[in-house]
Amino acid sequence: MxxxxxxxxxxxxxxxxxxxxxxxxxxxxxxxxxxxxxxxxxxxxxxxxxxxxxxxxxxxxxxxxxxxxxxxxxxxxxxxxxxxxxxxxxxxxxxxxxxxxxxxxxxxxxxxxxxxxxxxxxxxxxxxxxxxxxxxxxxxxxxxxxxxxxxxxxxxxxxxxxxxxxxxxxxxxxxxxxxxxxxxxxxxxxxxxxxxxxWWQPPVAELPPAEAAAGLREALRRAVALRVGSGEVAGADLSGGMDSTSLCFLAAEAGARLVAVTLDWSAPTNQDRAYADHAAARLPGIEHLVFPSADLPGHFSGLDVRGEPTDEPTAAPRDRAQQRHLAEAMLTRGAGLRLSGHGGDQVVQPPPAYLHALLRHSPTTGLRHAAGRRARHRWPLGAMVRALVDGRSYAAWLTQAAEHLIAPAAPTPLGWGPGPRLPAWASAQAVELCREQLRAAAHRAEPLHRDRGRHAWIAMVRQAGRAAGPLSHRAALAGLPAHTPFCDDAVIDAALAARPHEASTPWSYKPLLAAAMNGLVPDHILCRTTKDHCGAEWREGLRRQRRTLAAWAEDSRLVAAGVADADELRRALLSPQLLTGGAPELEATLGAEAWLRDLEHHDARHDAQEKDVAPTSP
Missing domain, CATH: 3.60.20.10 (Aminohydrolase, N-terminal nucleophile (Ntn) domain)
Structure with missing residues (x-):
């Protein structure tokens, strides 16, 4: 034990x-x-x-x-x-x-x-x-x-x-x-x-924009005030995006002294730093810490350092060392907790599947939204039309998903969900095991809501919530508890009460949150439509970890468990720049491999400790 x-x-x-x-x-x-x-x-x-x-x-x-x-x-x-x-x-x-x-x-x-x-x-x-x-x-x-x-x-x-x-x-x-x-x-x-x-049912999505925005603002205000008080020092992410910036202004409104951190990525087109500086200049008493990416531990640093296992694999190996570095900086400046904007992307705007119900209830508005979405995301017309007229049940969708585990992703995100896809290095056994589980689920599963748009939104919110759990647990073990107010139940209920086609439109970014924060967060932030990335740092981090990745490829716990093909996994780990998939697939695999190694290390360490304290025979 x-x-x-x-x-x-x-x-x-x-x-x-x-x-x-x-x-x-x-x-x-x-x-x-x-x-x-x-x-x-x-x-x-x-x-x-x-x-x-x-x-x-x-x-x-x-x-x-x-x-x-x-x-x-x-x-x-x-x-x-x-x-x-x-x-x-x-x-x-x-x-x-x-x-x-x-x-x-x-x-x-x-x-x-x-x-x-x-x-x-x-x-x-x-x-x-x-x-x-x-x-x-x-x-x-x-x-x-x-x-x-x-x-x-x-x-x-x-x-x-x-x-x-x-x-x-x-x-x-x-x-x-x-x-x-x-x-x-x-x-x-x-x-x-x-x-x-x-014990919970989703609220009816019926509030007009002004009422929905007011409800979301009040829910977020209460969520932040529950965690920080007047004069308290609070750490916070200040990415320059709408989610984390909103929490910073709400924390300042509650009287907290902020120690905010911003990551300055190396891409020439990066705008996060400029937006974060704009916000910081309007936050009273803030201590704003900017970290150029070159001054931080690289992506995937410490892959070979074992940690305490979580309940399930996560993408934590990607930036675990970076997050520890940031937490230590906030701790040394007196922060007692850290506010994170995690979950904002999923909570405040529904996925495009809301178009299904909108087209049937308000055809004119639905066609306008569909045309706007297609123009913005360059969806193929035929694929979009076929997805929008698709009336399959959730059970039928799960059944089809079982047959498309290794097929290319759907060209439009208009189904009951994104559809599970396994990477090229998944073993034949893994594919069959996943198919069996999906087929079994199709026989008994009920959707989260009869409207596929609502189902997809709730499922997306819960994905964010599940990710927040291990995030908070790891942060607490590191000494600086992380809080994700967007994942509070009351905040989610406030967002879900909005009419979906007004909470997300093709012509504006996060309109529900922008309206909720109007007058509190600077207009310059609320009007932002861009989102930056750290692709260069991601690729460089993998390059620097080639030796560890090569060792993992030769002695993979996933291969030993029978869920990864040894040759395909070796090819992916040694040449990630040639991946036909993308970052999420590789990160999920690295997270699962690291998780198995953490479990193994944890068990071996405690077995050794038990032997050390075991009584000896006289």
Missing amino acids: HSTPGCWFVVLPDRDLHPRVMARLRETARPDTLRVVPHPSGRPWLAGRWTGEEMTVCTAGAVRLAVAGTCSLDAGQLAVRARRIGDPAHIEAALSGAHGCFHVIASVAGHTYVRGSHSGQRRVFRAEVEGGTVCADRSLTLARLTGAAPDTARLALHLAGGRVPHPLAGGALWGGVYGVQPGQALESGPDGRVRTRV
Whole structure:
């Protein structure tokens, strides 16, 4: 049994469990003391490792209620809400109006209730442990508790990166460990029976632009003010883009002293620095730190340095060393947290699939938008028309996706989603395993919304939320917690309440956010339509890591797991400039390879530690 780093918790049913369960949990918590909160019956309810800032627990008669994460309710307010609960069905109504990003855990009349955030940033996982269902906020915790190994089929899906569709996206990578879908809660009764309860439904998309913008502004204002206060020092990204810049101005409005960081990429056409400087000049009391890319650790630096494993592979190896460098700079200047604009791209503007419903409900407006999109993105006319008249169900789309895993990407992004694609180096076994999972999902899956545009938007938001979870976890381990206000549930609800064709148009960039920040963020920023890149640094980083990539190619854990073809992977790693795919495919593969190596290193290190402390025979 190996320790799990950082804050974590498990939720135990109100039943007599085998003593081995608590014994394993105590081993998992080493070297720290396991924290345990009992059910009203006296049996263990919550167990794990957390601080008072990370978890708030209250008692109200025979009810136990806890929130983990960032929540607008303090202990006293939570206790008042708990008194309204007499049945698990009352829990969400009692918490109405609370905002932030948090888990909810309750024990009521022998029933255990747990859910995360509907953004997917705070997840819930479950596993059978000694005859009872145990839930946790991290799948890695349950894997340690059950001794589970990575599941090859689920690992293969990760080669598709962020293109894995619902309901397969975000699933646990461990055999016998399963993810609870965001927007659903898990409830277990005294008899041991477990059921899921839907606690969230997307708002109706009906607000006109002015009302939607006002709602988004207020939600973002509350999200930022929940994290920073007057006189507090807060780190922040200031990329020059609309998302991070909006958070900086909201933090300044809340009275925070900002330490903001800007990356100055080397491309001659780079405009991020100029826009960031323009914003910084209008932010009172800001300490603006600009980092030319030449002064930062290169992309993919430290690929051969092992870290603590996360729940699943991420793209963190690309800029992990850079982000650590930036965090240290903010920490030395007194920052207690870091605000990130992550999620803004996905939350404040729907994907183009909104055209489907728009064409059917408002043909004239729909045709104008379709023509504008085609002109802007140079979509082939025939492909666009075929996509727009396509009326396939979600099940049929998943079935077709299973047959197109190694085909070129669709020429227009107008389907139920981007469609999963595996890279050229995926093994034949990986392709077949992914096909089987997609076909199985097609038999049981329901879309996130009957309107494919709404489905695609919610799925895209949850992709951002899932990425924010490991980002926050790694940042906390490094000593500077990262917060992503765009991924707060209330912010997402405010954005989803807008009419899609007004939240995203072919003729303006992020119109909903621009309207929400009007009068607070300078017009020069809100009118920006460009987005810079770090392609030169990305390619140079791979070039400098040739020796490590060559070593990985010769001893790949993905190849050993049977999900990558040795020759094709070697070709990709040694000659990334010849890739027919792109950066996302390679980054997903490097993330999966690094994740397997982190797991291996973590297990070996703890095995060695256990041998060092094992008692010797007399």
